[in-house]
Amino acid sequence: MDTLLLSRIQFGANISFHILFPTITIALGWMLLFFKLRFSVTGERKWMDAYMFWVKIFALSFAMGVVSGITMSFQFGTNWPGFMETVGNVAGPLLAYEVITAFFLEAVFLGIMLFGASRVKPWVHTLATFLVAFGTTMSAFWIIVLNSWMHTPQGYELRDGVVFATDWWAIVFNPSMPYRLIHMLLASGLTVAFLIAGISALRLLWGDRAESVKTTLRVGIIAAAGLIPLQILAGDFHGLNTLEHQPAKVAAMEGNWDTGPNIPLVLFAIPDEEARENRFEIGIPNGASLILKHKVDGVVPGLNDFVAEDGTPLHPRVTPVFFSFRIMVATGMAMLALSWAGLYLLRRYGAGAMPDVPLYAFAAMSFSGWIATLAGWYTTEIGRQPWLVQGVLSTKDAVSDVPSGMVLSTLIGYLVIYAVLIVAYIGVITYLARKASRGEPLSSRVYPRSGEAEVAALHAGE
Amino acid sequence: MTYFGDPAIWLPWTFAALMGLSILIYVILDGFDLGVGLLMPLAEEREKDRLVASIGPFWDANETWLVLAIGLLLVAFPPAHGIILTSLYLPVFIMLVGLILRGVSFEFRAKAPLSQKKRWNAAFFIGSLMASMSQGFMLGMYVMGLTWTLSHVAFALLTAVFLTVGYSFIGAAWLIAKTEGALQTRAVGWAKGGIWGLILGIGAISVATPFVSPRIFDKWFSLPEFLYLSPMPILSGALVLYLFWRIHKLPQVGDKTAWSPFAAAMALFALAFAGMAYSFYPYVVPEQITIYDAAAAPESLFIILIGTLFVLPAILGYTALSYYIFRGKATELRYD
Ligand code: HDD
Numbered sequence: 001m002d003t004l005l006l007s008r009i010q011f012g013a014n015i016s017f018h019i020l021f022p023t024i025t026i027a028l029g030w031m032l033l034f035f036k037l038r039f040s041v042t043g044e045r046k047w048m049d050a051y052m053f054w055v056k057i058f059a060l061s062f063a064m065g066v067v068s069g070i071t072m073s074f075q076f077g078t079n080w081p082g083f084m085e086t087v088g089n090v091a092g093p094l095l096a097y098e099v100i101t102a103f104f105l106e107a108v109f110l111g112i113m114l115f116g117a118s119r120v121k122p123w124v125h126t127l128a129t130f131l132v133a134f135g136t137t138m139s140a141f142w143i144i145v146l147n148s149w150m151h152t153p154q155g156y157e158l159r160d161g162v163v164f165a166t167d168w169w170a171i172v173f174n175p176s177m178p179y180r181l182i183h184m185l186l187a188s189g190l191t192v193a194f195l196i197a198g199i200s201a202l203r204l205l206w207g208d209r210a211e212s213v214k215t216t217l218r219v220g221i222i223a224a225a226g227l228i229p230l231q232i233l234a235g236d237f238h239g240l241n242t243l244e245h246q247p248a249k250v251a252a253m254e255g256n257w258d259t260g261p262n263i264p265l266v267l268f269a270i271p272d273e274e275a276r277e278n279r280f281e282i283g284i285p286n287g288a289s290l291i292l293k294h295k296v297d298g299v300v301p302g303l304n305d306f307v308a309e310d311g312t313p314l315h316p317r318v319t320p321v322f323f324s325f326r327i328m329v330a331t332g333m334a335m336l337a338l339s340w341a342g343l344y345l346l347r348r349y350g351a352g353a354m355p356d357v358p359l360y361a362f363a364a365m366s367f368s369g370w371i372a373t374l375a376g377w378y379t380t381e382i383g384r385q386p387w388l389v390q391g392v393l394s395t396k397d398a399v400s401d402v403p404s405g406m407v408l409s410t411l412i413g414y415l416v417i418y419a420v421l422i423v424a425y426i427g428v429i430t431y432l433a434r435k436a437s438r439g440e441p442l443s444s445r446v447y448p449r450s451g452e453a454e455v456a457a458l459h460a461g462e
Numbered sequence: 463m464t465y466f467g468d469p470a471i472w473l474p475w476t477f478a479a480l481m482g483l484s485i486l487i488y489v490i491l492d493g494f495d496l497g498v499g500l501l502m503p504l505a506e507e508r509e510k511d512r513l514v515a516s517i518g519p520f521w522d523a524n525e526t527w528l529v530l531a532i533g534l535l536l537v538a539f540p541p542a543h544g545i546i547l548t549s550l551y552l553p554v555f556i557m558l559v560g561l562i563l564r565g566v567s568f569e570f571r572a573k574a575p576l577s578q579k580k581r582w583n584a585a586f587f588i589g590s591l592m593a594s595m596s597q598g599f600m601l602g603m604y605v606m607g608l609t610w611t612l613s614h615v616a617f618a619l620l621t622a623v624f625l626t627v628g629y630s631f632i633g634a635a636w637l638i639a640k641t642e643g644a645l646q647t648r649a650v651g652w653a654k655g656g657i658w659g660l661i662l663g664i665g666a667i668s669v670a671t672p673f674v675s676p677r678i679f680d681k682w683f684s685l686p687e688f689l690y691l692s693p694m695p696i697l698s699g700a701l702v703l704y705l706f707w708r709i710h711k712l713p714q715v716g717d718k719t720a721w722s723p724f725a726a727a728m729a730l731f732a733l734a735f736a737g738m739a740y741s742f743y744p745y746v747v748p749e750q751i752t753i754y755d756a757a758a759a760p761e762s763l764f765i766i767l768i769g770t771l772f773v774l775p776a777i778l779g780y781t782a783l784s785y786y787i788f789r790g791k792a793t794e795l796r797y798d
């Protein structure tokens with residue numbers, strides 16, 4: 001295998017590993033702030049218990065996010081030197097703003113949020129929690145701006161093959177940015193909602209009767225049920241935006257070969273890139289025309305429009321885009337079904353008396369957000385190929401000339417570490433859940449409510 | 463464009479200075495927490511939690527200075543960034559793996575079942591070792607001009623060992639300040655060993671650098687520069703003597719001068735760094751590319767500079783706040 005392919009796999013592996021943890025920390029930060037605020041308003045112990053349990057998972061996810069993020073920031077130089085040489089004048093400032101406005105904020109206040117509760121006033125601690133959540137969201141904003149600019153670049157000019165920024169407003173608010181940002185933030189919210197609901201369901205199944213678990217199950221289900229319709233709507237708008245700017249990607253997502261009206265919505269097929277047709281196709285008549293043009297006879301672009309004179313395709317590889325898109329949408333539909341069924345069961349039985357079957361379903365869906373998020377990113381990124389920056393820089397021109405053996409051996413190294421860490425991460429989350437279900441105390445302090453005097457009752461030996 | 467003179471001159475200069483500053487801050491700050499990681503195997507089982515607690519609230523922010531430094535290299539000098547990182551591909555990989563292991567075992571050692579704690583403690587040490595060694599190695603390779611010959615690699619392996627021992631020294635100095643009792647006494651002992659790494663490391667680089675290129679040799683040893691520069695080695699020598707004297711008197715009753723080794727170590731790192739900056743200026747890739755050749759477009763640098771001028775004081779401010787909140791001797795890490 002050549003350096004290009006190996007570098008692509010290596011970058012893909014690293015970013016896939018990295019994105020798992022930001023997806024959790026972005027929304028979980030806000031969720032912890034919510035638990036904290038509920039506690040200071042109601043004074044109910046269960047909110048503090050919920051905070052204490054989830055803050056551990058937050059700290060763990062944050063550490064995983066930080067270390068894999070540091071890896072990401074070196075990948076540009078080690079594997080894609082052409083990227084910075086060509087578009088550095090745009091990418092550089094965006095990355096720099098991410099570091100100075102977001103990373104320092106979250107990293108410094110994380111220390112205060114995690115370990116400072118007994119050293120600062122309650123409101124300072126709440127403020128620190130807010131700043132951490134705000135910082136993660138800011139860093140999501142900047143990186144999505146950059147990534148969206150790579151899909152829909154504008155506000156620049158080319159001089160001698162190098163990109164120079166001309167209009168920063170146009171660069172930051174490039175056409176796909178709002179859609180991608182909203183879709184990503186909702187994805188984070190859903191991932192966390194299902195994680196919270198799933199782990200709470202697991203604890204109920206293990207016989208944990210704590211108030212805080214019933215509450216978090218309820219919070220998780222309600223958040224999921226509220227967010228998923230928004231996500232589907234946002235995804236639809238996102239697709240329309242992509243149709244405008246990257247039609248070849250949409251054609252690959254739909255698995256549609258010929259441009260024309262009355263195009264069916266393909267539910268399943270096996271795209272055959274040699275024969276340039278679908279096998280075993282099952283579709284809904286006129287469906288794609290309806291979704292993309294909102295008319296049965298709307299004209300939808302097909303892949304055959306994107307072929308060079310000599311027959312080489314100018315569109316991305318169809319199979320991975322086609323299937324990853326379907327995995328994302330199918331996960332989204334499963335989320336819709338389960339969360340709304342969960343809502344109904346909550347009204348009918350309450351969180352404490354929920355039957356086992358839906359609890360198992362929620363537990364099984366704990367990490368479903370990860371699957372949909374990864375599938376979504378694969379759709380987006382592979383669908384942009386052969387471009388790295390759409391229309392400006394192709395992926396093969398950005399790769400470094402490091403020997404392929406070097407890339408391969410480091411790739412194997414990363415994969416081994418990531419596999420071990422994923423297993424350890426999920427293992428520790430279930431271990432913490434089991435430990436909490438056994439009723440071991442989460443905290444030994446009696447929390448003062450805002451205004452009351454602080455009564456610190458530390459148990460001996462803790 | 464003529465903002466205050468020629469931006470093609472002062473912008474690259476400013477960014478080189480900012481980058482140098484963040485590398486220096488990184489080396490000192492992450493230096494002490496990597497150093498604490500290196501000392502883990504020397505500590506007794508029940509002291510290990512205290513070691514980790516002394517760096518707990520800080521390590522993440524400390525590493526962010528590395529992200530800033532590499533980010534500034536990337537944004538301000540894109541071609542240099544590519545050359546440096548591709549030629550250091552393997553040591554960078556080892557450093558990243560080290561930082562990953564370290565960062566996660568920090569969390570896992572406290573949250574995984576007790577039976578696994580030993581394993582994560584080991585990972586914490588190994589990660590710190592990999593990160594320190596590879597950083598020292600990269601330093602040596604950089605001084606030697608980033609070319610992979612046998613003698614350069616040998617020199618880089620030497621600096622790898624010295625920097626690692628040097629980090630363990632500043633880690634021990636940190637522990638002297640942040641701990642008390644028996645642990646503090648042990649930290650004084652570790653500092654006595656570690657100080658040699660610092661001395662030999664600074665010495666090796668100071669001796670080798672002028673001989674790498676005649677240009678650097680002239681910068682140091684022609685008159686009158688030699689006279690202007692002579693305070694630097696003299697000051698460094700004085701600091702080393704001061705450190706020896708201090709460490710042999712510690713720990714003192716009433717914990718009076720517990721911070722002095724750490725402060726002196728910071729000064730020593732800063733001096734050594736200034737010497738290197740003086741030697742290599744104006745090159746960002748030694749003897750190949752100057753900061754002026756490699757600089758990104760002035761428009762883009764200007765955009766970053768404006769933001770930096772507003773945000774950097776805020777970052778320094780809340781970093782100071784965090785060190786203030788967690789002042790005093792390290793206590794157990796608790797979420798409540
Ligand atoms: C949508 C969100 C998102 C995406 C797509 C990315 N990141 Fe990220 N990143 C975050 C959201 C985030 C975060 C939520 O802000 C993290 C996770 C945990 C943390 O500390 O911050 C983070 C951490 C993080 C760190 C460590 C910061 C620290 O020391 O605190 C670095 C260096 C990067 N990222 C770099 C990258 C690069 C180079 C990316 C793409 C090529 C990237 N991230 C994609």
Ligand code: HEM
Nearest residue numbers: 008011012015016019080146147377378381382385388395
């Ligand atoms: C600054 C932002 C980004 C840059 C510079 C960037 C750049 C790249 C590059 C150079 C590649 C390799 C070429 C390829 O094979 O496609 C790639 C692929 C990929 N990227 Fe991005 N990307 C960015 C953001 C993201 C984000 C935020 C994600 C989210 C997880 C992501 C997910 C992927 C994936 C999964 C691939 C692999 C595709 C494949 O197998 O070909 N990227 N990107």
Ligand code: HEM
Nearest residue numbers: 180183187190232235236239242329332372373376377380
């Ligand atoms: C069920 C309906 C959904 C639809 C119609 C939909 C639509 C889309 C489309 C069209 C894209 C590609 C954007 C591009 O062309 O660049 C995309 C990307 C993505 N999707 Fe979805 N999506 C859905 C559900 C979900 C769910 C449930 C999640 C996660 C929980 C998710 C996470 C993502 C992510 C992370 C990306 C990549 C980032 C981006 O481009 O926004 N999606 N989605």
